[in-house]
Amino acid sequence: MDNESPKLLIVEDEPEMALGLRDNFEFEGYTVSTAADGEEGLRKALAEGPDLILLDIMLPKMSGLDVCRALRRRGVATPILMLTARTQEQNVVEGLETGADDYIAKPFSIRELVARVRAHLRRSAPTPCPDEYEFGGIHLDFRNYQATRGGEPLLLSPREFELLRFFVRHRGEVVTREQLLEQVWDITSRIMTRTVDNHIAKLRQKVEDEPSDPRWIVTVHRSGYKFLG
Numbered sequence: 001m002d003n004e005s006p007k008l009l010i011v012e013d014e015p016e017m018a019l020g021l022r023d024n025f026e027f028e029g030y031t032v033s034t035a036a037d038g039e040e041g042l043r044k045a046l047a048e049g050p051d052l053i054l055l056d057i058m059l060p061k062m063s064g065l066d067v068c069r070a071l072r073r074r075g076v077a078t079p080i081l082m083l084t085a086r087t088q089e090q091n092v093v094e095g096l097e098t099g100a101d102d103y104i105a106k107p108f109s110i111r112e113l114v115a116r117v118r119a120h121l122r123r124s125a126p127t128p129c130p131d132e133y134e135f136g137g138i139h140l141d142f143r144n145y146q147a148t149r150g151g152e153p154l155l156l157s158p159r160e161f162e163l164l165r166f167f168v169r170h171r172g173e174v175v176t177r178e179q180l181l182e183q184v185w186d187i188t189s190r191i192m193t194r195t196v197d198n199h200i201a202k203l204r205q206k207v208e209d210e211p212s213d214p215r216w217i218v219t220v221h222r223s224g225y226k227f228l229g
């Protein structure tokens, strides 16, 4: 499910500002999703796995600073660019301390914002999935959907291949169940996250030496999974 256009999440409570940003970035070829308060922003950030988040600081329900903190605590490393109405140093310092990558003070020029977003995306471009990949004695051939383990054929379902492809592209990063559901299953629903756990359990039986004490696909408490292959 690799989309060519980068995905942007805009968390901004002023409708006109949100709309203006959406129009501009869609014009630039981005896929844009918006959230009008902090809670919705956090939920969408976790579920949609955007490539970059534009995050207003002053938001209803949950401030941008708290959203940023919550994401970083869960190990989400997506670049975050803070939008701040105030240029007070304190605000900026606090924003960067919560784990934001950059900030831009309102009012800003849309040209400058677009340029900064592009620069951050270039820096954090996801690792493309190689055609073949090896870890722990397992050889994966993503082109032909073939796998071996210790030289012996390993039978993996198409879904398991897609899971592993996603893991390889995001190796070393925390990926949430919601992200997996949306990216691998193309489903957005909280109820279905058990499906992810069940598939991971099955996959571990196939690729781990000790499925109950996994070495390659580890659980990240309260967040999701991390692939260490």
Ligand code: CA
Pocket (backbone or CB within 6 Å): 012, 013, 014, 056, 057, 058, 059
């Ligand atoms: Ca605001």
